[in-house]
Amino acid sequence: MKGGDSRKRKNGPFPRAEGAETPLSREEGDGQADAGANASATLPAVGAPAEAPRGISRRGLFGLAGAGVAGVGLGIAADRGVQALAAAGAPAAGSTVYPFYQEHQAGIVTPAQDRLHFAAFDLAPGATRADLISLLQDWTTAAAALTAGHDIGDFGAVGGSYDAPPEDTGEAFGLPPAGLTITVGFGPTLFTTSAGVDRFGIASARPDALAELPHFPGDQLDDARSGGDLCIQACADDPQVAVHAIRNLSRIAFGRAAIRWSQLGFGRTSSTSTSQATPRNLFGFKDGTANVKAEQPAVVDEQVWVGAGDGPAWLAGGSYLVARRIRMTIETWDRTALREQETVFGRTKGDGAPLSGGTEFTEPDFAATGKDGAPLIDRASHMRLAHPAQNNGVQLLRRGYNFVDGNDDLGRLEAGLFFISYQRRPSQFTTVQLALARHDAMNEYVRHVGSALFAVPPGAARGSYLGAALFA
Amino acid sequence: MGEAENIGPGLSRTLVVDLSAGSYFTACKPGMTGTGIGQAPFTVTPSSAADAATNAPGEADLVARIDTANTNYASYVKDQIGQLVTGTAAFAAAYTAGDDNTARGLYAATRAHWERVETVAESFGDLDPKLDLREADLEEGQDWTGWHAIEKDLWPADAEAGFAAYPAAERARLAGLLVADTATLNEKVQPLTFTLAQQTNGAIGLLDEVASGKVTGEEEVWSHTDLWDFQANVDGARVLYAGVRDVLVQKDAALAATLDTRFAALQTLLDTQRVGDGFVLYTDLSTGTVKGLADQVNALAEPLGRLTAALVL
Numbered sequence: 130m131k132g133g134d135s136r137k138r139k140n141g142p143f144p145r146a147e148g149a150e151t152p153l154s155r156e157e158g159d160g161q162a163d164a165g166a167n168a169s170a171t172l173p174a175v176g177a178p179a180e181a182p183r184g185i186s187r188r189g190l191f192g193l194a195g196a197g198v199a200g201v202g203l204g205i206a207a208d209r210g211v212q213a214l215a216a217a218g219a220p221a222a223g224s225t226v227y228p229f230y231q232e233h234q235a236g237i238v239t240p241a242q243d244r245l246h247f248a249a250f251d252l253a254p255g256a257t258r259a260d261l262i263s264l265l266q267d268w269t270t271a272a273a274a275l276t277a278g279h280d281i282g283d284f285g286a287v288g289g290s291y292d293a294p295p296e297d298t299g300e301a302f303g304l305p306p307a308g309l310t311i312t313v314g315f316g317p318t319l320f321t322t323s324a325g326v327d328r329f330g331i332a333s334a335r336p337d338a339l340a341e342l343p344h345f346p347g348d349q350l351d352d353a354r355s356g357g358d359l360c361i362q363a364c365a366d367d368p369q370v371a372v373h374a375i376r377n378l379s380r381i382a383f384g385r386a387a388i389r390w391s392q393l394g395f396g397r398t399s400s401t402s403t404s405q406a407t408p409r410n411l412f413g414f415k416d417g418t419a420n421v422k423a424e425q426p427a428v429v430d431e432q433v434w435v436g437a438g439d440g441p442a443w444l445a446g447g448s449y450l451v452a453r454r455i456r457m458t459i460e461t462w463d464r465t466a467l468r469e470q471e472t473v474f475g476r477t478k479g480d481g482a483p484l485s486g487g488t489e490f491t492e493p494d495f496a497a498t499g500k501d502g503a504p505l506i507d508r509a510s511h512m513r514l515a516h517p518a519q520n521n522g523v524q525l526l527r528r529g530y531n532f533v534d535g536n537d538d539l540g541r542l543e544a545g546l547f548f549i550s551y552q553r554r555p556s557q558f559t560t561v562q563l564a565l566a567r568h569d570a571m572n573e574y575v576r577h578v579g580s581a582l583f584a585v586p587p588g589a590a591r592g593s594y595l596g597a598a599l600f601a
Numbered sequence: 602m603g604e605a606e607n608i609g610p611g612l613s614r615t616l617v618v619d620l621s622a623g624s625y626f627t628a629c630k631p632g633m634t635g636t637g638i639g640q641a642p643f644t645v646t647p648s649s650a651a652d653a654a655t656n657a658p659g660e661a662d663l664v665a666r667i668d669t670a671n672t673n674y675a676s677y678v679k680d681q682i683g684q685l686v687t688g689t690a691a692f693a694a695a696y697t698a699g700d701d702n703t704a705r706g707l708y709a710a711t712r713a714h715w716e717r718v719e720t721v722a723e724s725f726g727d728l729d730p731k732l733d734l735r736e737a738d739l740e741e742g743q744d745w746t747g748w749h750a751i752e753k754d755l756w757p758a759d760a761e762a763g764f765a766a767y768p769a770a771e772r773a774r775l776a777g778l779l780v781a782d783t784a785t786l787n788e789k790v791q792p793l794t795f796t797l798a799q800q801t802n803g804a805i806g807l808l809d810e811v812a813s814g815k816v817t818g819e820e821e822v823w824s825h826t827d828l829w830d831f832q833a834n835v836d837g838a839r840v841l842y843a844g845v846r847d848v849l850v851q852k853d854a855a856l857a858a859t860l861d862t863r864f865a866a867l868q869t870l871l872d873t874q875r876v877g878d879g880f881v882l883y884t885d886l887s888t889g890t891v892k893g894l895a896d897q898v899n900a901l902a903e904p905l906g907r908l909t910a911a912l913v914l
């Protein structure tokens with residue numbers, strides 16, 4: 130009920146004084162708890178990241194009206210970014226801010242940040258529709274504050290009562306916003322439990338496409354790493370900032386929802402903007418060369434955003450998120466010959482060029498053959514099977530992350546790819562994954578051990594909350 | 602009206618006070634003497650009609666209620682420790698006599714009296730380790746006495762290979778110390794009085810005990826009777842909460858409503874694990890059941906953490 134505080138505490142001993150917002154943070158949340166109104170506010174267009182100005186407190190000045198303040202300092206929750214932003218010279222590293230209140234949720238076409246903390250939640254056994262709505266409202270309020278680089282709550286990490294636990298857990302205190310985005314999704318079980326129960330009166334609003342993904346050949350799914358009623362994807366350029374977000378959002382949820390599973394990702398494996406270099410996965414290959422990019426608005430509209438006529442109106446402008454925990458048996462991979470590795474991928478390991486020739490961004494020529502008449506890009510290669518040309522033009526916006534969660538009992542690195550893709554229809558993923566599961570030469574080195582599908586509602590308007598249209 | 606103490610040079614601290622309408626001033630008193638420096642006047646006006654009504658009962662009424670809560674809690678502590686003394690005598694007698702079945706039957710039920718007032722019992726720094734130290738908490742060379750040393754002897758099934766049952770003399774020594782240390786505890790709690798903050802922080806502390814030791818199965822690693830302790834900690838927290846609930850309803854009705862609901866939900870869930878007079882052994886709980894209990898502990902402990910700040914102004 131932490132987020133509930135901020136509404137209630139408005140009448141508390143320290144009335145909140147608005148002000149001191151900078152122009153660039155005007156569209157961002159500042160912890161104002163005005164969620165609940167079904168807003169029809171004008172939405173800003175998807176914007177370029179805003180560089181926060183240096184040396185200016187972006188946290189509203191509040192607490193000044195607090196009458197009980199003795200000569201002992203003021204109850205101002207600190208602006209996390211001040212220290213970092215006060216540095217002279219160019220904008221401080223990590224000062225990127227992505228607006229929270231937008232037409233589409235941030236964290237999808239946003240240039241993929243370096244770090245991830247992803248969490249799936251289940252609603253509490255006795256949770257009601259009101260609990261679910263209040264949770265989404267509280268998450269929205271907190272997410273707006275967090276992504277703007279603020280502490281959560283009215284008093285933050287160190288400004289509150291000395292006799293109460295701090296509202297904000299504090300480990301991001303003094304850190305810049307770090308390009309944090311928070312993206313919330315709804316799983317199939319939110320609408321109808323596996324036992325067929327409509328807990329929140331929204332079963333009739335479930336899109337037909339929001340169903341369990343089919344079993345793919347080779348799947349070894351662990352139920353404890355799969356599914357979930359809700360999900361939060363927190364991406365940032367600083368892992369501490371991403372973890373801080375999930376930690377505080379799950380704390381807010383106690384009593385209403387609890388973490389079912391979560392995953393840290395330490396390095397991005399995809400580029401979602403042409404401004405980014407293509408990163409490498411743990412197989413050592415460039416990944417996501419042919420990804421959907423933010424600079425292709427027509428492709429994004431066609432492949433990523435749910436259209437107005439696609440299904441229930443509440444999801445228009447949203448997307449579908451597929452998450453797959455893909456364990457890599459990297460010890461085996463590492464003793465594979467370079468020829469085999471490149472054959473599996475269909476690209477060179479160094480530059481990432483297709484084996485049909487050229488450089489990284491050269492279109493692959495699947496018809497090209499070598500001296501023995503065999504295709505230069507093997508029929509079972511990952512790149513060929515995943516390519517839009519082999520899948521009726523289907524594309525996915527991939528946004529995955531490398532992970533290493535220590536090691537397993539045999540001393541092997543518990544490593545792999547936490548695959549995330551956004552698409553207009555889950556069938557896009559199913560089409561590609563079915564081709565891969567059946568034929569991909571890479572299957573010898575990977576195991577899909579976790580799986581989840583979520584419907585990601587469109588962005589929230591200022592004054593409203595994520596998913597509001599579902600409950601209208 | 603209120604004060605914040607021990608503020609070192611260069612530090613700032615927030616002072617939250619609940620004031621009726623009127624004129625006040627702030628001041629700093631270095632060394633807590635004199636009339637203070639830097640006096641700054643300010644005026645308080647009612648923030649809303651509802652707030653004015655909430656504060657209507659007045660200071661005198663609240664002080665009386667808090668006084669009653671303090672007195673009642675002191676009685677509760679003495680009663681529980683008194684029952685602990687009686688139960689410990691019977692347990693020690695059975696254990697010394699080699700009647701292991703009777704001792705095992707008395708173990709969890711007797712310890713419940715300790716666990717209900719655990720935050721008080723623990724406040725005597727030397728007694729707590731003598732009575733309640735777990736093997737994992739031992740320092741190298743430290744003499745292990747108290748409930749858990751005996752627990753291991755009574756439930757040796759999970760003990761390390763080569764563990765030998767204690768000889769009769771060791772049993773007699775441990776039982777004697779248990780009885781004597783419990784008697785000392787009983788003497789120490791007799792004169793105790795409790796401030797409001799000690800009560801509210803006691804409730805919070807008991808839920809912390811549940812979250813860190815009981816719901817994880819770390820408290821009773823040999824007997825696996827963790828749910829008995831769990832229930833007793835919750836009992837103690839609920840007694841503390843009930844004592845201050847009237848005051849809380851006046852100060853923060855929403856928090857009181859949340860705590861009412863969450864205490865009830867936790868008890869309902871715990872009741873599903875009852876077997877006869879006791880509970881399912883921790884080792885027989887499924888991972889899913891334990892997670893459900895842990896989630897419900899979090900659901901209660903999070904708002905309970907705000908109890909002190911809501912009441913002690």
